[in-house]
Amino acid sequence: MLLYILGSLILGISLGELAFRPNRRLITQEQTIGISADFGVSLQNVSITASDHVTLRGWYARPVSSNGNAVILLHGHGDNRQGMTGYAELFLSRGFSVLLPDSRAHGESGGRFPTFGINESEDVHRWFDWLTKQDHPKCIFGMGESMGAAILLQAIRKESRFCAVIAESPFASFREVGYLRVGQFVHAGPWLGEVPLRPAVELAFLYGRVTRHVDLTKASPEFAVAESRVPVLLIHGLADTNIPVQESETIHAANSAYTTLWEIPGAGHCGGISTVPKEFTARVVGWFESHEYASAAK
Numbered sequence: 001m002l003l004y005i006l007g008s009l010i011l012g013i014s015l016g017e018l019a020f021r022p023n024r025r026l027i028t029q030e031q032t033i034g035i036s037a038d039f040g041v042s043l044q045n046v047s048i049t050a051s052d053h054v055t056l057r058g059w060y061a062r063p064v065s066s067n068g069n070a071v072i073l074l075h076g077h078g079d080n081r082q083g084m085t086g087y088a089e090l091f092l093s094r095g096f097s098v099l100l101p102d103s104r105a106h107g108e109s110g111g112r113f114p115t116f117g118i119n120e121s122e123d124v125h126r127w128f129d130w131l132t133k134q135d136h137p138k139c140i141f142g143m144g145e146s147m148g149a150a151i152l153l154q155a156i157r158k159e160s161r162f163c164a165v166i167a168e169s170p171f172a173s174f175r176e177v178g179y180l181r182v183g184q185f186v187h188a189g190p191w192l193g194e195v196p197l198r199p200a201v202e203l204a205f206l207y208g209r210v211t212r213h214v215d216l217t218k219a220s221p222e223f224a225v226a227e228s229r230v231p232v233l234l235i236h237g238l239a240d241t242n243i244p245v246q247e248s249e250t251i252h253a254a255n256s257a258y259t260t261l262w263e264i265p266g267a268g269h270c271g272g273i274s275t276v277p278k279e280f281t282a283r284v285v286g287w288f289e290s291h292e293y294a295s296a297a298k
Contacts, residue, residue, distance in 0.1 A: 012203025016204040019114075026107065043061050045059065046058055056110065056123055057101070059100045066096075068139075069137050069288070071098050071140075072124065073091075074124070075103060075107075077114070080108075094285055097137065103148065104123060115214050143166040143167075146170070152167055152170075155224075163230075163292060165233070166232075167221075167235070170251065172251050174217065177247075178201045180244070225255050231287075232255075238264060238266065
């Protein structure tokens with residue numbers, strides 16, 4: 001029993017620290033110049049100040065021929081804005097302006113640690129305000145993958161001005177993902193974190209509340225979507241072993257009236273566009289275009 005308690009303490013503290021210490025990938029000037037050349041447009045460095053005075057940075061680009069709309073693109077955990085440049089190129093070619101922020105504690109944005117949507121949802125709201133004042137788009141859309149998808153879904157609870165959003169491979173609840181991660185470390189199922197190692201997972205959340213004053217159990221896209229009327233396209237690969245498809249199914253069940261779920265056979269984590277590229281492009285662009293017309297008709 002003493003060994004179990006000691007092991008739970010060590011594991012809980014380790015898990016708590018891992019959650020707050022993402023691998024920060026920085027962006028070089030050479031990468032910025034190269035990406036701008038690939039797009040054939042001017043890539044503008046932009047920044048805003050978050051509600052806690054953290055400086056958030058990103059890129060903004062206008063297309064050669066604009067359709068009057070814009071898309072905010074949110075990257076995953078441990079990545080930076082460069083990870084979303086493929087989608088930026090796709091939307092720029094269709095006439096959308098694009099905003100690619102670095103999430104807090106990622107890339108060149110400030111912040112000591114991520115909060116998986118708790119503070120980031122307010123960051124998205126501030127980026128939305130910046131984009132509105134900068135370009136006055138007809139419609140602002142959002143697209144995120146993995147952690148970025150979860151952040152975006154939590155943001156629409158407050159930011160109801162999005163015409164529509166797309167979330168690929170999000171989690172429904174950070175608490176449930178915590179149980180899942182413990183099992184993944186030793187190639188076991190979520191039962192390991194839910195039952196024998198549950199005290200360690202709960203201790204990890206307590207550790208976050210004590211050391212960072214953040215309650216990560218409140219990071220819940222499922223809860224946020226249930227209270228939103230923003231149209232959401234959920235995309236999830238059936239072969240996703242990082243965040244299982246059941247997470248998107250749970251979000252969809254919370255608000256089936258305003259969400260559409262597309263499950264892709266054979267696709268891994270955030271692997272939709274590499275698995276079915278033509279269909280993925282058609283569905284993603286079509287989702288935004290159809291809701292532009294629906295918004296204009298209101």
